[in-house]
Amino acid sequence: MSDQHNNILGLQLPTDPRWVNLAEISLEEILTDHAFCEQKAAISFISLIQQYSHLTKLVDELSPIVTEEWGHFRLVLNEIKKQGFQLGPQRRDEYVNALRAHMHKGGDWKDALLDKLLIFAMVEARSCERFRLLTLGLQEERLQKFYYRFMESEAGHYRTFIDLAKEYVEHDKVESRWQFWLATEAEILKNMQPRGDRMH
Secondary structure (H helix, E strand, O other), X not given: OOHHHHHHHOOOOOOOOHHHHHHHHOHHHHHHHHHHHHHHHHHHHHHHHXXXXXXXXXXXXXXXXXXXXXXXXXXXXXXXXXXXXXXXXXXXXXXXXXXXXXXXXXXXXXXXXXXXXXXXXXXXXXXXXXXXXXXXXXXXXXXXXXXXXXXXXXXXHHHHHHHHHHHHOOHHHHHHHHHHHHHHHHHHHHOXXXXXXXXX
């Protein structure tokens, strides 16, 4: 991952370079985890629409992303079959759970919405970074191209969540809270061992 790309995403800590090698060795597991990440994203965004159905722009922006994420689940499922693999069991996402543990407690509905949108932005940014590593680091050219489309998509989603946050919350507050999440995410990753069977 280049420093320039990390700066665009704002990430403070690059992924351990060993992760790509581990992922390539554990391709069946990483594809399974990727599939469930896409599925959970679609479900989470549906939940956000249900919870904030009065926010027209949020509903309009997230509705097509729900469709896209479910399409991604199907793409990964198809790749699993192409490889002769099986979709394994879903596992707990320790990374996302660690992020959620730092969510704002109390406050008004905008505080809760802001943290949800910024956590989604963070997950999309980190996913984008890791898809780029897979695009650059995997040996099989077809898999490089496979992951490139996900990298582009996640970059767009990251931007959408940041923009939605600024739609409903004061820009200064969004920027301040985003810096908090960047620092928090870096600390979480420092304390996690790189695992090639997980996207995060």
